[in-house]
Amino acid sequence: MILSRLPAPRAIRRARLAVASVVLASAALLAPAGALAQGMSSDPTLAQTLFEEGRRLMEAKAYAEACPKLAESQRLRPGTGTLLNLALCNEALGKTATAWGQFKEALFASKKEGNAAREAFAQEHISALEPRLSKILLKAESTPGLLVRVDGHDIPAAALGTPIPIDPGAHEVEATASGYSVWSTTVQVGESADLKAIAVPKLQPAPPAQTAAAPPGPAAGGAGSAGLAGGSSARGGGGEGLRTAGFVIGGAGAAVLGVGAVFGILAAGQASDAEKDPALCPDKQCTSRGRKEIDAAETKALVSTIGFGVGVAAIGAGAILVLTSGRSGAEGASATSASAPGRVHARVVPLIGPEGGGVSVLGAF
Structure with a gap:
């Protein structure tokens, strides 16, 4: 048996730091609703309650009600047993492709856990479903x-x-x-x-947009006044575009922040479980299987760190775009008449490195 020194503390510290950072950032940005969601999303009691209720409904053949409860239990606290029950529920509902995919996932998890009984159970259902797949x-x-x-x-x-x-x-x-x-x-x-x-089929080009004609300017203003009105309108449209982009980027950042939290939790749990498992890391010395578990935990921790950096930076970039889009029409017209470079130009560039990532806003404001 090959043993190696356990670097689990480094993996665990990195994962726990990523989780703590995401939780603190989420609390600052989304509290109090974000704090409540974070607490409920890791509640093992709720996950167990939903699992037991889902099993009760399955026994009563109320599959349409049982499946959502099992799915939520699996989301809150993933487990191979819950996944197998969810696959059985979807199979009973006639969702053959969904059930087949979940049995496949459970088969892989059972092999990894070394649970031969669950592995055989999943394989039996996969073999029965495959000829029926639409x-x-x-x-x-x-x-x-x-x-x-x-x-x-x-x-x-x-x-x-x-x-x-x-x-x-x-x-x-x-x-x-x-x-x-x-x-x-x-x-x-x-x-x-x-x-x-x-x-x-090959898609057809979209018809040209119908553009409303600009109202005629005063007679004394002539073409010059019409040109100024057009410039002011374009300026306002640019502000709306930046505001929309800001909200979109900020929303995407919040989603990435959540992904980072999930991977951080998974990393911390996987590294800690491997360290405590005497079959994987006896006396802090890891077998080859234990080493793979620790490596996998470090990979999840890195994904969590990148997700956290990208998420927070994207939320900040979105806020910048929203704030800089709020200039008044008069100010925009003045800037346009003074010089064309007075416009706001910005773009968001993703940054990913070996130990983390983020986004940067480039341009002039």
């Missing part, structure tokens, strides 16, 4: 910047032309691209071993 095959004509979605979920370009398992029922397929009209259709997928092929 699938959708998406083919698309070439359109620059094409994005295909199914029920609002993005489909990677690499998946086009490949049969994708999908739950039976009605599904909305949508294709979009910048500067082109949206194309969509609804497809009805059968319950067992159905294959639906959808051909997405």
